[in-house]
Amino acid sequence: xxxxxxxxxxxxxxxxxxxxxxxxxxxxxxxxxxxxxxxxxxxxxxxxxxxxxxxxxxxxxxxxxxxxxxxxxxxxxxxxxxxxxxxxxxxxxxxxxxxxxxxxxxxxxxxxxxxxxxxxxxxxxxxxxxxxxxxxxxxxxxxxxxxxxxxxxxxxxxxxxxxxxxxxxxxxxxxxxxxxxxxxxxxxxxxxxxxxxxxxxxxxxxxxxxxxxxxxxxxxxxxxxxxxxxxxxxxxxxxxxxxxxxxxxxxxxxxxxxxxxxxxxxxxxxxxxxxxxxxxxxxxxxxxxxxxxxxxxxxxxxxxxxxxxxxxxxxxxxxxxxxxxxxxxxxxxxxxxxxxxxxxxxxxxxxxxxxxxxxxxxxxxxxxxxxxxxxxxxxxxxxxxxxxxxxxxxxxxxxxxxxxxxxxxxxxxxxxxxxxxxxxxxxxxxxxxxxxxxxxxxxxxxxxxxxxxxxxxxxxxxxxxxxxxxxxxxxxxx
Ligand code: GAL
Numbered sequence: 001x002x003x004x005x006x007x008x009x010x011x012x013x014x015x016x017x018x019x020x021x022x023x024x025x026x027x028x029x030x031x032x033x034x035x036x037x038x039x040x041x042x043x044x045x046x047x048x049x050x051x052x053x054x055x056x057x058x059x060x061x062x063x064x065x066x067x068x069x070x071x072x073x074x075x076x077x078x079x080x081x082x083x084x085x086x087x088x089x090x091x092x093x094x095x096x097x098x099x100x101x102x103x104x105x106x107x108x109x110x111x112x113x114x115x116x117x118x119x120x121x122x123x124x125x126x127x128x129x130x131x132x133x134x135x136x137x138x139x140x141x142x143x144x145x146x147x148x149x150x151x152x153x154x155x156x157x158x159x160x161x162x163x164x165x166x167x168x169x170x171x172x173x174x175x176x177x178x179x180x181x182x183x184x185x186x187x188x189x190x191x192x193x194x195x196x197x198x199x200x201x202x203x204x205x206x207x208x209x210x211x212x213x214x215x216x217x218x219x220x221x222x223x224x225x226x227x228x229x230x231x232x233x234x235x236x237x238x239x240x241x242x243x244x245x246x247x248x249x250x251x252x253x254x255x256x257x258x259x260x261x262x263x264x265x266x267x268x269x270x271x272x273x274x275x276x277x278x279x280x281x282x283x284x285x286x287x288x289x290x291x292x293x294x295x296x297x298x299x300x301x302x303x304x305x306x307x308x309x310x311x312x313x314x315x316x317x318x319x320x321x322x323x324x325x326x327x328x329x330x331x332x333x334x335x336x337x338x339x340x341x342x343x344x345x346x347x348x349x350x351x352x353x354x355x356x357x358x359x360x361x362x363x364x365x366x367x368x369x370x371x372x373x374x375x376x377x378x379x380x381x382x383x384x385x386x387x388x389x390x391x392x393x394x395x396x397x398x399x400x401x402x403x404x405x406x407x408x409x410x411x412x413x414x415x416x417x418x419x420x421x422x423x424x425x426x427x428x429x430x431x432x433x434x435x436x437x438x439x440x441x442x443x444x445x446x447x448x449x450x451x452x453x454x455x456x457x458x459x460x461x462x463x464x465x466x467x468x469x470x471x472x473x474x475x476x477x478x
Contacts, residue, residue: 021259022200022324025173028184029204030258031320031435033147033292035070035113037266040214040296044076044124047093048101055108057299061414062423064109065431066311067320068295070147070184071105072113075124087116087127087139102144109431113147114140118168118189119154128154129172137175137183145183148176152189165193166202173202186263186292190236196252200260205292208252209245210236212265212296214273216282216467217243217365218341227251242268242282243365246289250329253289258324263292270297270306277468280402281363283309284469287319288327288349288361304411313428314401315471317446318359320435327351327359330378337367339467346372346464350379354439358391358474364464372470373461376454379474387457395455396474403449448473 021030036058038046055071058064077098079090089098102112116136117128129136129150140148150172152159159165169187176183187199187206195206210223219226223240225233227248245264256262264286269279286293295310327349335344344366351359360379362372376396377387384390406426413419428438428445438446454460454474462470 022257023260025177025185025201025204025259026182028182028259029261029292031322031324032261032290033070033184033186033205033294034067034316034319035072035111035147035293036068036295036299037072037074037113037149039074040212040266040268040271041298046073046076048096051101052104054299055105055110058110058295059108060417061299061302061307061311062427063295063299063311065429066313066316066427067430067435068293068310069109069111070113070294071110072115072147072149072294073101074115074149075122075151076126077115078122078126080127081132085132085135087132087136098143098145102146106144111146112144113149113184113186114143114145115149115151116140117151117153118172119152120156121154123151123153130156130158130168133171133175134178137172137179140176140183141179141181144181147184147186148172149186149188152192159189159192162193162198165189165195166198169195169199170202188263191231191233191248192236194231194252196255196262200255200257204259205261205263207265208262209248209265210240211238212245212268213239213241214268214271215241216274216278217241217339219244240265242274242278242285246285249289250332253326254328256290256324256326261290261292262326264289265291266294266296267310268296269309270295270299270302275467276305276309277465279306279309281467281469283312284315284361284401284471285349285363287315288351288359288471290319290324290326293319302415304408304415307415308406308408308411311427312402312405313426313445314399314404314448314473316428316430317435317439318353318401318471318473320430321353321439322436323352323354325352327361328382330374330381335366335370339367346370348372348374348378350374353473354436356476358396360460360472360474362462362464362470364466364468367466369463369465369468371461372464373459375459376457393456395453395458395477397450397477398452398454398460399448399473399475400451401448401471401473402469403451404445447475453477
């Protein structure tokens with residue numbers, strides 16, 4: 001089969017299998033999980049009140065109904081094991097217990113995520129689940145947990161080959177399955193032993209890098225692998241910038257599929273280390289690459305800019321698109337305007353969307369605003385080499401996915417609790433109508449703003465801010 005027809009066959013296969021998981025270990029995460037995790041903003045300072053007050057705020061800000069459904073409690077919740085070996089929650093932090101937290105979250109319309117570790121200890125030095133998988137999975141199920149983040153610290157050296165690591169992680173996958181409860185399984189082994197090669201049949205998502213850091217492109221020796229030359233990474237580390245993670249993901253992001261996603265780590269939007277364009281770029285790329293989208297900020301003190309990034313329906317519709325096809329980097333060039341952290345670069349990413357639409361993202365990681373362009377030939381090269389694809393031989397409408405972003409005054413009124421009914425024109429309610437159905441019905445909230453057209457064999461040109469993106473949905477001329 002020629003390369004282009006092979007790609008076309010794969011595309012047809014993916015399109016025709018767009019409504020269910022490709023590697024069904026369960027029926028969860030058919031689109032990337034959305035929610036909130038306390039780690040980025042709070043670290044080990046966890047307790048019942050933090051989780052429940054955050055959940056209430058997420059609902060009040062309209063963010064539950066745009067899709068942020070999982071409230072994930074990260075490390076540091078436990079107090080070791082009792083005489084029977086059962087995991088104990090810390091009653092000083094969780095006075096009413098975990099089942100109570102789950103019940104409260106469920107009654108607010110959320111799902112409850114918890115954390116453990118495929119080692120002797122968690123990264124915060126609490127009891128880990130290695131050797132206790134069945135018992136711990138049963139404990140989580142008895143607490144009505146809906147999601148397990150499963151970390152990789154203190155793993156007793158049980159890593160170094162895909163076989164060793166995958167068996168360690170499979171034990172918990174099987175244990176969760178055996179409980180009979182639907183529990184989303186989120187592996188967190190930082191990309192060690194290349195989980196994108198094997199984790200699809202074990203987990204719903206797997207972290208593909210060391211921990212994110214709230215910086216657009218700052219290098220750090222503790223995150224030594226850049227992804228510049230493909231991906232060869234013995235020590236994933238931590239303090240990884242958004243650009244570092246993105247450049248690693250480029251080599252293998254195509255291994256994601258419905259039910260099984262590369263996880264680029266939790267969002268930093270709202271934590272203060274990046275400017276507005278940088279956060280827009282970070283959020284856009286995480287949505288385009290179909291990473292899980294777990295907010296990582298203190299939503300109780302969120303500012304208007306962050307809210308109007310996190311609630312943008314046109315970008316979320318890309319993340320939650322039923323085709324589930326991650327954007328692929330079509331090109332990358334270095335540019336001469338360096339910032340404090342090194343050489344600038346520009347990139348173009350593109351991917352299939354439902355309804356025959358195509359996503360295009362122009363990413364400017366240079367140090368100044370610039371005009372960037374993308375040819376239809378480059379956008380569609382997976383569908384035929386060197387401009388031969390039929391998609392290149394036709395015209396397209398261009399929808400700008402940031403042009404209808406909620407204005408700051410409206411966002412502030414939502415945060416202040418005195419929004420008018422006018423606000424509904426910015427919010428998509430995915431609790432009522434799924435993104436899949438909304439897209440099929442051409443809900444205009446999900447399509448951004450029609451700003452131009454590109455003719456057959458043409459070129460799209462956009463001005464892209466420093467450390468920013470232009471994000472577009474192409475739709476065939478009607
Ligand atoms: C890291 C993990 C973080 C967080 C932390 C908790 O290994 O990547 O996301 O869970 O442990 O100690």
